[in-house]
Amino acid sequence: MSRIAGRFATLKAAGRKALIPYITAGDPLPASTVPLLHALVEAGADILEIGVPFSDPMADGPAIQRSSERALKNGIGLSDVLNLVIDFRKKDSTTPVVLMGYANPIEAMGVEKFVAAAQAAGIDGVIVVDYPPEECAPFVERCRKSGIDVIFLLAPTSTDERIRSVALAGSGYLYYVSLKGVTGVKNVDAGEVAAHLPKLRAASTLPIAVGFGIKDADSARAIAKSADAVIIGSRIVQEIESAGAEHAVARVKALIAPIRKALDA
Amino acid sequence: MQMYDLPDSRGHFGPYGGTFVAETLSHALDELRAAYERCRKDAAFMAEFHDELKHYVGRPSPIYHARRWSELLGGAQIYLKREDLNHTGAHKINNTIGQALLARHMGKQRVIAETGAGMHGVASATVAARFGMQCIVYMGSADIKRQAQNVYRMKLLGAEVVPVESGSRTLKDALNEAMRDWVTNVEDTYYIIGTVAGPHPYPMMVRDFQSVIGEECKLQMPELTGRQPDAVIACVGGGSNAMGIFYPYIGDPKVRLIGVEAAGEGLATGKHAASLSAGTPGVLHGNRTYLLQDANGQITETHSVSAGLDYPGVGPEHAWLKDLGRAEYVSVTDDEALAAFNGLCRLEGIIPALESAHAVAHAARIAPSMPKDKALLVNLSGRGDKDMQTVADRMGIKL
Numbered sequence: 001m002s003r004i005a006g007r008f009a010t011l012k013a014a015g016r017k018a019l020i021p022y023i024t025a026g027d028p029l030p031a032s033t034v035p036l037l038h039a040l041v042e043a044g045a046d047i048l049e050i051g052v053p054f055s056d057p058m059a060d061g062p063a064i065q066r067s068s069e070r071a072l073k074n075g076i077g078l079s080d081v082l083n084l085v086i087d088f089r090k091k092d093s094t095t096p097v098v099l100m101g102y103a104n105p106i107e108a109m110g111v112e113k114f115v116a117a118a119q120a121a122g123i124d125g126v127i128v129v130d131y132p133p134e135e136c137a138p139f140v141e142r143c144r145k146s147g148i149d150v151i152f153l154l155a156p157t158s159t160d161e162r163i164r165s166v167a168l169a170g171s172g173y174l175y176y177v178s179l180k181g182v183t184g185v186k187n188v189d190a191g192e193v194a195a196h197l198p199k200l201r202a203a204s205t206l207p208i209a210v211g212f213g214i215k216d217a218d219s220a221r222a223i224a225k226s227a228d229a230v231i232i233g234s235r236i237v238q239e240i241e242s243a244g245a246e247h248a249v250a251r252v253k254a255l256i257a258p259i260r261k262a263l264d265a
Numbered sequence: 266m267q268m269y270d271l272p273d274s275r276g277h278f279g280p281y282g283g284t285f286v287a288e289t290l291s292h293a294l295d296e297l298r299a300a301y302e303r304c305r306k307d308a309a310f311m312a313e314f315h316d317e318l319k320h321y322v323g324r325p326s327p328i329y330h331a332r333r334w335s336e337l338l339g340g341a342q343i344y345l346k347r348e349d350l351n352h353t354g355a356h357k358i359n360n361t362i363g364q365a366l367l368a369r370h371m372g373k374q375r376v377i378a379e380t381g382a383g384m385h386g387v388a389s390a391t392v393a394a395r396f397g398m399q400c401i402v403y404m405g406s407a408d409i410k411r412q413a414q415n416v417y418r419m420k421l422l423g424a425e426v427v428p429v430e431s432g433s434r435t436l437k438d439a440l441n442e443a444m445r446d447w448v449t450n451v452e453d454t455y456y457i458i459g460t461v462a463g464p465h466p467y468p469m470m471v472r473d474f475q476s477v478i479g480e481e482c483k484l485q486m487p488e489l490t491g492r493q494p495d496a497v498i499a500c501v502g503g504g505s506n507a508m509g510i511f512y513p514y515i516g517d518p519k520v521r522l523i524g525v526e527a528a529g530e531g532l533a534t535g536k537h538a539a540s541l542s543a544g545t546p547g548v549l550h551g552n553r554t555y556l557l558q559d560a561n562g563q564i565t566e567t568h569s570v571s572a573g574l575d576y577p578g579v580g581p582e583h584a585w586l587k588d589l590g591r592a593e594y595v596s597v598t599d600d601e602a603l604a605a606f607n608g609l610c611r612l613e614g615i616i617p618a619l620e621s622a623h624a625v626a627h628a629a630r631i632a633p634s635m636p637k638d639k640a641l642l643v644n645l646s647g648r649g650d651k652d653m654q655t656v657a658d659r660m661g662i663k664l
Contacts, residue, residue, distance in 0.1 A: 053563075054562075054563065055432060055563040055564045056432065056437060056438075056441050056549060056550075056564050057441070058287070058441045058444045058445065058550070059287040059289075059444075059445075059448065061445070062431075065431050065432075069431070069432070072563060077560070077561030077562075077563070078561060078562065079561070102548075103285060103547075103548040104547045104548045104549060104556070104558065104562040104563075104564070105561055105562035105563070106562070107546075107547050107548055107553075107562060108545075108547060108558060108560065108561060108562025109562065129287050130285040130286055130287060130548060130551070131285065132284060132285070132286065132288065132291060134275065134284070135283050135284060135285055152288070153287065153288040153289075154288055155287075155288045155289040155291075155292075156289075157288075157289050157290075157291070157292040157293065157451060158288060158291065158292065159292055159295075162288075162291060162292065166288070177287075177288065177289060180289055180448065180449055180450075180451055180452075181289075181445075181448055181449040182445045182448060182449065185449070186449075
């Protein structure tokens with residue numbers, strides 16, 4: 001069983017929901033990333049999503065755009081992100097790690113080289129925002145051979161037919177984008193999400209994680225009523241931005257701990 | 266050459282093109298594809314499109330034999346396809362008319378567009394006013410400073426111009442921001458992409474709307490010269506004016522197709538926008554194509570004296586025509602383009618857009634070594650009124 005599947009199985013057995021925080025690698029400083037990842041785990045993260053900075057993050061709102069720009073100013077590329085994960089794995093061999101980003105950095109490295117390096121670094125899953133299943137079959141195949149889950153997004157606009165084909169192509173979990181829009185701009189509507197999820201459940205047995213617009217303990221708890229996992233990105237990235245490198249770890253822990261508590265309550 | 270029937274049903278031109286978008290847009294693109302398929306086969310829709318082109322845009326645009334310019338060069342004859350005479354001053358309107366009609370057909374009342382130099386923004390604002398639609402134009406804040414007049418033109422036409430402050434604050438970032446708007450307002454919004462790039466069906470659809478240029482040329486050249494030209498030359502940023510004039514000629518192997526990219530300060534300096542000449546394949550803005558990028562796959566900043574060519578990618582069909590060898594792609598520097606700009610002003614009384622001046626410059630480069638009975642057809646894609654400030658600045662003249 002993959003680390004991601006294992007983690008969801010354990011949580012399910014305990015009747016708990018997964019908390020999946022996102023941070024952009026190399027933000028605010030390259031040296032911040034590994035301590036932040038460990039802090040997130042200490043504060044109750046079950047799976048970690050690490051953003052690979054990209055010059056043209058089309059699906060992201062202002063907070064993650066700025067984090068990407070800061071990381072790029074620090075010279076962080078995909079190979080540096082892989083090295084940061086290697087570093088993280090020295091002290092944590094159990095928490096699943098998922099890379100999230102855009103297709104071009106992967107294509108520039110080459111799919112073969114990327115998958116081999118990702119596997120060696122201990123990466124469990126990848127989310128490539130602009131790789132819909134119909135455009136990346138060889139990539140999915142290559143990842144699957146190396147035991148890396150390719151996690152696809154589904155949206156409120158996805159048709160039933162699309163839900164079926166996306167559900168079939170993906171593994172690890174389904175990432176349900178809770179709203180029409182970019183990351184971190186609007187607030188999530190838990191009622192709408194709950195109304196959509198049965199269609200996803202009917203098409204797939206994969207756990208469903210919901211992201212985009214979850215900002216605090218209340219919204220996380222509301223979403224977790226229907227979802228298996230909540231993903232929080234922009235809100236954390238904003239906290240890192242306002243805290244600065246020196247205080248980022250403490251502030252992020254303080255942000256995440258109550259959300260964990262709310263999910264377990 | 267085999268019959269050319271591209272793209273395939275999913276928008277691929279060989280390995281290029283495709284639909285590399287976030288999931289939220291997948292359904293919107295499916296709807297757009299279906300609507301466009303219906304409209305292109307609908308005689309009434311196409312009749313209305315051509316009626317607008319005739320009475321509103323002023324088509325067909327003439328072909329002009331640049332005799333004095335050809336004589337001075339002493340070789341091949343140069344013919345100019347006068348897209349600069351279109352309403353709004355460039356070829357861009359051909360496409361925005363088509364897409365605005367499509368938006369209306371789809372019942373969308375709000376249109377958005379990205380713009381670099383402002384020409385596509387102006388063409389979009391124009392058709393939005395013409396058809397009574399709300400129009401929002403995304404424009405990099407760096408471009409807004411460079412193109413103040415076009416910003417004012419868009420506002421006069423009733424459009425809202427939204428400055429984009431992210432990334433390099435230029436065309437590519439405006440495109441990112443327009444995509445973000447579309448993802449957010451996908452139900453009531455139509456996105457008018459201005460070039461033959463973006464996810465399927467845009468590269469095909471924009472090419473189809475622009476191919477009126479080449480279709481006219483195929484009729485006009487024999488009338489003028491008794492035959493088709495030996496070569497067709499067009500500038501390539503995203504590549505819409507070039508695809509428009511190339512496409513009807515693809516099946517005629519006797520006609521050379523030459524795309525001219527912006528070499529900026531020279532390919533060796535890195536300050537250019539020549540993605541086909543100096544880039545590598547990758548994925549950006551919904552399609553796979555040649556891109557200017559660094560070793561980490563980050564898109565690099567481009568440079569050209571002409572804002573309309575200042576884009577780090579290129580339409581996927583050009584990428585495939587390059588790989589097939591059906592079209593040739595060359596580049597022209599800022600200085601060469603400016604020299605051609607001046608030449609055309611003085612010798613023919615035509616002030617070309619700086620973008621189009623790149624195509625003119627390449628024609629001037631190859632004409633002298635060709636016999637006098639050869640014909641070069643240059644797409645004069647736009648007029649240079651918008652470039653007065655830029656040219657004056659380069660010449661150290663204060664307006």
